[in-house]
Amino acid sequence: MAEIKLNDTTQSLLDQVNKIYPGTVLVHFDDRQAGYLRHDQAKQEALPGGLVITITDITAPNYTASHELLHLLMLMSGFPQIFFNVSFGEEKLDEQLMIMATDLYDIAMHIVVVSEQRKHQLIDEQIEDLYLKGIDTTISEESKQDDDERTLRLLTILDALVFYGDQFERVADHIQKRYPKALKAAQGLYQDLIEKPIDSPFAMRRTITKLFKQFDDQLTSWGLPALHNTEFTTLSSVLSERQLRLEVRQMFEIFHSEMIDRQSGEKAYIGLNRNDRQNSFVLTPPKDDSIGFFKEIYGKSVKELFEVVKMPYIVRK
Structure with missing residues (x-):
């Protein structure tokens, strides 16, 4: 593992991340030096109590470290995330x-x-x-x-x-x-x-x-x-307080997909945002009462739905 000292700008970014991350974020460096830059020259690993960002190529350590830290900072600042649920x-x-x-x-x-x-x-x-x-x-x-x-x-x-x-x-x-x-x-x-x-x-x-x-x-x-x-x-939603109070049927259309829900192993039902038609959540109804399940889901508020399916969302300012 290489011993590299971050420059002041990148260290400042790391300090900023650590102020808001629920744990400690560390940056480590491998020894590899390919002589070119790509955006796959770092990896993240969640550990108990923190996160380790490993710069796997030290061709430009401050560029790569700052790049990873800014990505992390954006997520912690409430920018949308993607998930692979199907x-x-x-x-x-x-x-x-x-x-x-x-x-x-x-x-x-x-x-x-x-x-x-x-x-x-x-x-x-x-x-x-x-x-x-x-x-x-x-x-x-x-x-x-x-x-x-x-x-x-x-x-x-x-x-x-x-x-x-x-x-x-x-x-x-x-x-x-x-x-x-x-x-x-x-x-x-x-x-x-x-x-x-x-x-x-x-x-x-x-x-x-x-x-x-x-x-x-x-x-x-x-x-x-x-x-x-x-x-x-699946892309996390960005909704206003008013939209969160709307019924699910007003914001989303749930359709039966040929894909499989990774969590349940059953056929997935995908919630598409009615405006942009983007996958916003994934559901698997119970086998014994799917009609009642969807009737109940469509009648919930959007906020209630996201709490039920444990789907992160962002409140639009």
Whole structure:
């Protein structure tokens, strides 16, 4: 394990996290140093009484540590979370879908995370160059023939557009030369991503649901299977006090899915938000009285429902 001292800015972020985290958050460093940057160079492990963030690659320890801490800070500040409560019954398929859903969710979150890192001078040209190396390590150069890397390229280049922001011109020629198709598609998604400012948990949720749908539209236009994250991935709700008092039937539509509830092992019923059609909770009714169960559920207040299903939610300010 490497002995690395965080710089003042990153240490300040760690102190900020520890003020509000219910326990102690520690940052540890492994010895690996790949010479490029990617957003998978850290992991988190919950321990009794705290959380350990391990920076698994120390190519840019303060960049990576601050990145992880900002993600954590956003969650603790009430930004939406994703959950994987349903399964297609195929472990490998589930795993692939969860990875891609998490990537899309993170891309939306990076709009805020990377902005904060730049604001605190945690990203400079050296970091940008290391990030570019990470892109070329993650994906291969496009060829004239379509291949099975198209989805990964699109995810990677979209995240790159968020990372570089108004500095993208520094790497535009390189990206255009190696990944022209992915770049063209990603630029369309990116413009929609940044169309409205993300200045609240509600705005973040809106951005995530929009990205889920538009990413599927792009895959479909390429003749690739959609990810269906609006149904597969549960996204925590951001609701006003008034909406929490409404009856469930006014806010959500519950439909019978072909997927399986991970908790019960039975067919899942998914609660879709009537406005954005996003999976907001998952239910399994009792076998002996499903009609009575749903009648009761639909009649509850939204707040009561979330308490019953133990689903975290965010109160819109």
